[in-house]
Amino acid sequence: MVCEHMFVPSSTPRLQRLAERVRPTAASRTCLLPVLPPIAALLPDGGLRRGTVVRCAGEGAPSLAMAVAAGPSAAGSWCGMVGLDEVGVLAAAGYGLDLDRLVVVHAAPAEWAVAAAVLVDGIDLVVLAPPRYARPAAARTLAARARDRDAVVLVVGERPGFPAELELAVETARWHGLAEGAGRLQSRRVTVVARGRGSAVRPVRQELWLPTATGKVAAA
Amino acid sequence: MTTGGVTTGGVTTGGVTTGGVTRPPDPALPRLLLVECPGLEAPDEDDGGEHLRRFGRVVEALSSVCPWVDAVRPGVCTLPIKGPTRYFGTEEAVVAQVAETVAAALDLNGGVPDGDVRLGVAEGVFAAVLAAGTGMVVPAGETGRFLAPWPVDVLGDPELAGVLVRLGLSTLGRFAAVPAADVLARFGASGVRGHRIARGLDGELPGYRVAGMGARVVAALGRALALQDRQPEFWGGASAADERAGEALTALQRRLGTEAVLVPVLEGGRGPADRCRLVPWSPTAAAPEQKTKAQRRKAPKAPSEPPWPGRLPPPAPAQVTAGHRLIEVELVDAAGVPVVVTARGLLTEEPARLSVGGGPWTPVAAWSAPWPVEERWWSRARRRAARLQVLTTDGAARLLVTERGRWRIEAAYD
Structure with missing residues (x-):
């Protein structure tokens, strides 16, 4: 039986794509990181499949990544952030991340791959905003490592060179509460589209409050 | 160097300053009644989950005594003894009730006897396991004295034990007397973990707990149980996840420098940047398992009403x-x-x-x-x-x- 742990990444992208397509999904369904209910509706397995790369893109991608990471974090997984030096920790806490298991790595741009690879060794969830010029080879190496270590990598931002099993893209976003010279930023309503390979071939759309007026994520 | 009976168990120290961050004192470890069924510790692959099912029945029966049964690993579970003691009157009465309940649960399933059942009471899982080995109820607050004479082998790291014994630190009590500041440099990460156990700061060694036991027990029984997978922080033990993360973060600090691997600290302040500070991670400061539930509740988790200007x-x-x-x-x-x-x-x-x-x-x-x-x-x-x-x-x-x-x-x- 082909098992994802036995899968050796090939340097040939086509072979790799093929291998990913034949990977059994039923077996991997047993190793899911739990997510918050509004996020679960977006994921084909209802949770984050270990060993995969998920991309969060579009306006508000950092917030979306935090909301996705909140579930595993609340359930006891460590979460490491690379390339998000200025992450709003208060916002992260608001979405539900456990600050006791959050680590923010301030790596030089050239060191993102090292930082992410070491984190993947020991941490379930790595939120990564790679530099724009990140080499596709380094991205593939990291993806293979995540697969090998049963970790999940959440890539923040459009990074076409990054192989991702699933993309969660904010299509539309609209802030509420702020007017011309009055009010305040209160909540943001977004449409998130999930596109992926395999079980997620059909795009799934979900309306979310990201954040709600109290800084959480909720289905709209 | 102090000998034998150093009392450290359950002792809270004052605020600890690590890397400029003052932490609250370590809470006392929870007092646990540990139930060990040696006959049910066999890996469940061998018997199609039968051991796990039998263990599940024990856990299920115990949840009638106390709803907070924590399935630590196959054949081993704990319950906090404080609550049931209030109900049953004395700790001895709880132990007797639990012994009876476990025996009944195992007898009900007839056939092969599951061997003896061991019970022990002490603060923290680690001490409770040792107590169960000799069927002891360690008096409240005496866990440090109870641990002190045990040989350092019980920490489960033969290499560390060898080094300690050569230095004359052959017992947990002697090891506990070594200043904490010297331990990391001299004995490494495993030394720090063992030292914290010996000092009664941590309740269990990483790796002892098998993750997701509660869920596995429920799955084996095939029915819902009034049982949750306990988060290790309630019990003063480091989870396997924390252990793995700690190793990765230590490795990363070696690669990128201490200042590159940061953890958040919330504090009051004017602007968003003042309200949260990132401080270098440290193996001892960043141990989430040290916080009690009550402390967590007090922690400013959600940015509800920040004391910002305006x-x-x-x-x-x-x-x-x-x-x-x-x-x-x-x-x-x-x-x-x-x-x-x-x-x-x-x-x-x-x-x-x-x-x-x-x-x-x-x-x-x-x-x-x-x-x-x-x-x-x-x-x-x-x-x-x-x-x-x-x-x-x-x-x-x-x-x-x-x-x-x-x-x-x-x-x-x-």
């Missing part, structure tokens, strides 16, 4: 820029006149366009009234500052701060 309200921005890296912006009205906040905290003009760092102009869609920065700070610094939320038509929402007519981006609501 009470900048939630939701908190997703990106917060550190003081020295604030990016300058230009904010002008429709005629191109720079927008300024007056002494009375009002805008001179209506913002119409925004340019970030000298870049292209983006039309402003909405903006807040300015929040003046705390008055006392103003007068002391002899300057006037205010914050303003600005939403541009490209959907970007930002928190700007203005001082002496300059506007800068303090945070972004990405």
Whole structure:
């Protein structure tokens, strides 16, 4: 039986794509990181499949990544952030991340791959905003490592060179509460589209409050 | 060097300062009644889960004594003894009740006897396992004295034990007397873990607990149980996840430097950047398992009502820029006149366009009234500052701060 742990990444992208397509999904369904209910509706397995790369893109991608990471974090997984030096920790806490298991790595741009690879060794969830010029080879190496270590990598931002099993893209976003010279930023309503390979071939759309007026994520 | 009977178990120390961060004192470890069924410890692969099912029945029966049964690993579970003691009167009565319950649960399933059942009471899982080995109820607060004479082999690291014995630190009590500051350098990470156990600061060794036991027991029984997978922090033990993470973070600090691997500390402050500080991770300071549930509840988790100047309200921005890296912006009205906040905290003009760092102009869609920065700070610094939320038509929402007519981006609501 082909098992994802036995899968050796090939340097040939086509072979790799093929291998990913034949990977059994039923077996991997047993190793899911739990997510918050509004996020679960977006994921084909209802949770984050270990060993995969998920991309969060579009306006508000950092917030979306935090909301996705909140579930595993609340359930006891460590979460490491690379390339998000200025992450709003208060916002992260608001979405539900456990600050006791959050680590923010301030790596030089050239060191993102090292930082992410070491984190993947020991941490379930790595939120990564790679530099724009990140080499596709380094991205593939990291993806293979995540697969090998049963970790999940959440890539923040459009990074076409990054192989991702699933993309969660904010299509539309609209802030509420702020007017011309009055009010305040209160909540943001977004449409998130999930596109992926395999079980997620059909795009799934979900309306979310990201954040709600109290800084959480909720289905709209 | 002190000999034998050093009492450290359950002792709380004063605030510990690590890397400039003062932590609250370590809480006392929970007092546990540990039930060990040696006959049910066999790996469940061998018998199609039968051992696990039998263990599940024990756990299920025990949940009638106490709803907080914690399945630690196959054949081993604990329950906090404090609550049931209030109900049954004495700890001895609880132990007797539990012994009876376990025996009944195993007898009910007839056939092969599951061997003896061991019970022990002490503070923390580690001490309770040792207590169960000899069927002891360690008196409350005496766990440190109970642990002290045990040989360091019980820490389960033969290499560490060898080193300790060669140095004459052959018992947990002697090891506990070594100053904590010396332990990491001399005995490494495993030494720190063992030392914390010996001092009664940690309740269990990483790796002892088998993750997800509660769920596995439920699955084996095929029915719901009034049982939750206990988070290890309730019991003063490091989970396997924390252990693995600690190793990765230590490795990363070796690669990138101590200052590159940071963990958040929440504190009061004026602006978003002041409210949360990132401090270098340290193997001892960043041990989430040390916090009790009560402490967690007190921790300022959600940014509900931040004590910012002018009470900048939630939701908190997703990106917060550190003081020295604030990016300058230009904010002008429709005629191109720079927008300024007056002494009375009002805008001179209506913002119409925004340019970030000298870049292209983006039309402003909405903006807040300015929040003046705390008055006392103003007068002391002899300057006037205010914050303003600005939403541009490209959907970007930002928190700007203005001082002496300059506007800068303090945070972004990405």
